[in-house]
Amino acid sequence: MTLINKGTAYWQSLDRAHHWHPFTDTKGLNQAGARVMTKGEGVYLWDSEGNKILDGMSGLWCVALGYGNEELIEAATQQMRDLAFYNTFFKTTHPPAAELAQKIAEVTPEGLNRIFFSSSGSEANDTVVRMVRHFWVLEGKPEKNWIIGRKNGYHGSTLVGASLGGMGPMHAQGGPMLANVAHINQPYWYGDDSGLTEDDFGIVRARELEAKILELGADKVAAFIAEPIQGAGGVIIPPATYWPEIQRICQKYDVLIIADEVICGFGRTGQWFGSHTLGIQPDLMPMAKGLSSGYLPLSAVAVGDRVANTLIEKGGEFYHGYTYSGHPVSAAVALAAIRIMQRDRIVDRVRDDIGPYFQQQLRTLADHPLVGRIDGIGLIAGIALVENKTPKTFFKDGDAVGLACRDHCFNNGLIMRAVGSRMVLAPPLIISRAEVDELVAKVRHCFDLTARDVG
Numbered sequence: 001m002t003l004i005n006k007g008t009a010y011w012q013s014l015d016r017a018h019h020w021h022p023f024t025d026t027k028g029l030n031q032a033g034a035r036v037m038t039k040g041e042g043v044y045l046w047d048s049e050g051n052k053i054l055d056g057m058s059g060l061w062c063v064a065l066g067y068g069n070e071e072l073i074e075a076a077t078q079q080m081r082d083l084a085f086y087n088t089f090f091k092t093t094h095p096p097a098a099e100l101a102q103k104i105a106e107v108t109p110e111g112l113n114r115i116f117f118s119s120s121g122s123e124a125n126d127t128v129v130r131m132v133r134h135f136w137v138l139e140g141k142p143e144k145n146w147i148i149g150r151k152n153g154y155h156g157s158t159l160v161g162a163s164l165g166g167m168g169p170m171h172a173q174g175g176p177m178l179a180n181v182a183h184i185n186q187p188y189w190y191g192d193d194s195g196l197t198e199d200d201f202g203i204v205r206a207r208e209l210e211a212k213i214l215e216l217g218a219d220k221v222a223a224f225i226a227e228p229i230q231g232a233g234g235v236i237i238p239p240a241t242y243w244p245e246i247q248r249i250c251q252k253y254d255v256l257i258i259a260d261e262v263i264c265g266f267g268r269t270g271q272w273f274g275s276h277t278l279g280i281q282p283d284l285m286p287m288a289k290g291l292s293s294g295y296l297p298l299s300a301v302a303v304g305d306r307v308a309n310t311l312i313e314k315g316g317e318f319y320h321g322y323t324y325s326g327h328p329v330s331a332a333v334a335l336a337a338i339r340i341m342q343r344d345r346i347v348d349r350v351r352d353d354i355g356p357y358f359q360q361q362l363r364t365l366a367d368h369p370l371v372g373r374i375d376g377i378g379l380i381a382g383i384a385l386v387e388n389k390t391p392k393t394f395f396k397d398g399d400a401v402g403l404a405c406r407d408h409c410f411n412n413g414l415i416m417r418a419v420g421s422r423m424v425l426a427p428p429l430i431i432s433r434a435e436v437d438e439l440v441a442k443v444r445h446c447f448d449l450t451a452r453d454v455g
């Protein structure tokens with residue numbers, strides 16, 4: 001508290017001088033000054049000026065159980081007292097890592113029974129690449145080392161994460177990217193003027209994977225990586241035909257499926273994993289964020305039996321690991337988080353109650369002149385802002401419209417993220433109906449303010 005009392009200007013001055021923010025134009029930020037966040041409780045945040053803000057983004061898609069959860073705080077405190085750190089490298093384990101691995105295997109789709117821990121989604125995806133490439137070497141197919149991802153997909157910002165992802169601006173910096181990674185188009189029907197039905201479009205986009213596999217040679221392609229629902233790309237929910245066709249293609253050419261569950265995992269879509277919701281049978285599943293409800297850094301890769309058996313039975317030592325793999329305090333918090341979710345039936349609540357309510361209330365915004373389309377399931381949603389609904393016309397400078405809307409939200413007590421002109425929401429899973437009502441009313445107000453800017 002004494003620190004907070006030093007005031008906004010003091011913190012901003014330190015920040016300006018020394019703090020280098022991720023994904024930020026530092027020069028621009030230094031002119032404006034960063035907003036200083038000081039407190040969180042439930043679905044709300046407070047800044048150093050005393051403003052109360054409804055967090056429609058769960059921090060960064062992660063604070064599933066909301067802020068200030070005493071049980072998570074207690075789990076961390078107790079574990080710090082018992083054993084603040086020990087590694088899991090040299091024939092050692094500890095109760096939280098062992099129990100968490102069992103717990104994750106319990107809630108993941110069938111056949112994913114081995115859990116490798118790391119601290120971030122990016123690290124989990126680095127792990128995945130090393131695993132799949134090593135797997136194919138052990139299977140006697142060392143040339144099967146290409147990985148296919150998707151344009152506009154996001155898999156993190158380490159060199160490997162950025163390479164797997166298909167974010168153009170990221171590829172333009174710090175290259176060359178990782179070799180033997182290719183990208184196909186994303187299945188964003190509304191954003192494309194294909195003239196196809198949604199179902200046909202899903203098939204066409206999935207078959208781009210087949211075309212890419214044939215172009216590279218099936219004996220060269222190790223895996224396909226994708227988010228079940230693209231998050232950072234703007235909450236793109238693929239047509240219903242897309243994933244079954246992807247699944248068929250991967251099976252046909254023996255290409256492993258990596259379902260990046262960093263955002264979709266742990267109840268966000270109304271089932272434990274996006275793979276459950278979209279009917280995907282992944283070979284490997286990186287996860288993070290909701291795993292520890294964002295209280296401490298933690299990620300994991302759930303590895304399917306086929307890959308795990310080969311790596312374990314034929315692979316000898318796997319020369320890979322992080323100091324904080326299975327960090328006991330992070331693991332204790334994640335274990336507590338999953339137990340709370342099971343005890344309070346939070347995933348069922350997202351599927352049957354609060355998720356449908358959230359989606360239904362959001363759709364009351366469909367009459368707003370800026371709203372082109374609302375996509376969502378469970379507690380994740382994306383709203384396309386358009387200049388004209390029919391014929392559909394996107395804004396020429398969609399980024400500017402999205403950012404203006406995001407700023408209106410921030411200045412009016414709501415956090416909503418902009419991806420181009422798609423406005424994105426992923427509130428904490430513990431949000432109440434009254435809080436959903438407040439959120440939707442704030443969204444409408446901020447859309448009104450944005451419409452005034454562009455009108």
Ligand code: PLP
Binds near residue numbers: 119155156232262
């Ligand atoms: N994968 C997906 C789908 C993500 O959304 C993210 C981050 O948003 C990552 C990976 C990277 O996670 P991290 O930022 O923890 O490295």
